[in-house]
Amino acid sequence: MTVNCAEQFASDNYAGICPEALDYTLKANHGSAPAYGNDDWTRRAAEGFRELFETDCEVFFAFNGTAANSLVLASLCQSYHSVICHELAHVETDECGAPEFFSNGSKLLLGKGEQGKLTPAAIDAIITKRNDIHYPKPKALSLTQATEVGTLYSLAELDAIGAIAHQHDLKVHLDGARFANAVAALGVAPADLTWRRGIDVLCFCGTKNGMAVGEAILFFDKALAEDFDYRCKQAGQLASKMRFIAAPWLGLLETGAWLKNAAHANACAAYLAAQLQQIPGVELLFPCQANGVFVQLPPAVGDRLRAQGWQFYTFIGVGGARFLCSWSTTRARIDELVADVRAAIAAVPRPA
Numbered sequence: 001m002t003v004n005c006a007e008q009f010a011s012d013n014y015a016g017i018c019p020e021a022l023d024y025t026l027k028a029n030h031g032s033a034p035a036y037g038n039d040d041w042t043r044r045a046a047e048g049f050r051e052l053f054e055t056d057c058e059v060f061f062a063f064n065g066t067a068a069n070s071l072v073l074a075s076l077c078q079s080y081h082s083v084i085c086h087e088l089a090h091v092e093t094d095e096c097g098a099p100e101f102f103s104n105g106s107k108l109l110l111g112k113g114e115q116g117k118l119t120p121a122a123i124d125a126i127i128t129k130r131n132d133i134h135y136p137k138p139k140a141l142s143l144t145q146a147t148e149v150g151t152l153y154s155l156a157e158l159d160a161i162g163a164i165a166h167q168h169d170l171k172v173h174l175d176g177a178r179f180a181n182a183v184a185a186l187g188v189a190p191a192d193l194t195w196r197r198g199i200d201v202l203c204f205c206g207t208k209n210g211m212a213v214g215e216a217i218l219f220f221d222k223a224l225a226e227d228f229d230y231r232c233k234q235a236g237q238l239a240s241k242m243r244f245i246a247a248p249w250l251g252l253l254e255t256g257a258w259l260k261n262a263a264h265a266n267a268c269a270a271y272l273a274a275q276l277q278q279i280p281g282v283e284l285l286f287p288c289q290a291n292g293v294f295v296q297l298p299p300a301v302g303d304r305l306r307a308q309g310w311q312f313y314t315f316i317g318v319g320g321a322r323f324l325c326s327w328s329t330t331r332a333r334i335d336e337l338v339a340d341v342r343a344a345i346a347a348v349p350r351p352a
């Protein structure tokens with residue numbers, strides 16, 4: 001059997017398992033260990049997160065980001081509450097209604113904002129739009145860092161947003177599918193991007209950082225974590241062999257690979273963006289601030305690239321193509337992609 005395993009840029013979850021995560025998985029694969037998270041790997045990984053984030057947070061693990069986000073939002077809200085998020089937020093566009101399902105109906109209230117980011121004004125407008133009994137009461141704010149379009153909230157932006165949220169007693173959830181990329185790009189401590197900015201809960205994605213599977217959920221406001229373990233179990237998210245999620249996490253934390261992987265992916269994306277921008281007819285749709293590059297390509301160019309075997313998403317508007325870099329992205333493969341884009345642009349007639 002032949003398998004086409006050429007590196008692709010469709011998503012950072014197309015990449016395999018990074019060596020550090022694999023190494024610790026193998027290390028954990030000796031003998032037996034207590035199940036359901038009562039093992040030493042899980043204890044050590046949770047302790048590792050507390051050290052990294054410089055605070056005594058509650059740590060849980062789930063299989064994927066959809067579950068982590070949904071279960072967190074469900075624990076922040078009653079069914080009659082609402083969650084404010086950006087209209088491009090993964091919780092709105094890519095979780096099949098799971099946040100509403102697991103919360104028994106908490107409604108997502110969508111805000112607009114440039115570059116995939118909510119603004120204090122947009123949030124304030126949603127909060128203050130209604131305060132009567134006929135409208136679901138805003139109770140949580142969900143942000144994504146880095147955003148779905150590869151941009152970053154600055155510390156100042158997070159402070160301004162956090163102030164509005166807490167002034168109105170909203171709990172703040174951070175979808176950290178690419179949290180490591182944000183930390184690497186901004187060059188700050190994880191604590192500076194989370195609880196020091198008023199973030200109450202973080203879903204920190206391991207999969208996109210180099211693991212096979214696994215999401216860490218960090219409650220900085222420990223009171224909000226009450227019974228969260230029951231919620232995970234009921235939702236089918238309690239891994240019986242938890243050590244195989246916890247050990248690779250420990251590998252990423254102890255070796256520093258979580259940050260190295262993210263910095264590598266970011267550097268690759270910066271290089272890809274710089275190369276693509278030199279091609280006449282290619283325009284960046286969003287500033288490249290983390291590991292994603294979004295470009296406007298004529299549809300015929302996209303078709304030609306696909307016919308050549310390139311895989312990528314085009315869900316951001318007409319002609320918007322997304323390329324993501326990961327821990328395993330290579331310069332050589334970026335150069336191949338850039339060469340094929342250049343050739344495709346030259347071969348396809350430009351619209352007059």
Ligand SMILES: *Cc1c(COP(=O)(O)O)cnc(C)c1O
Pocket residue numbers: 064065066067090091144147148175177207208
């Ligand atoms: C990938 C991703 C997730 C998690 O997706 P799963 O497929 O459920 O692991 C969550 N948020 C964002 C912004 C993502 O890109």
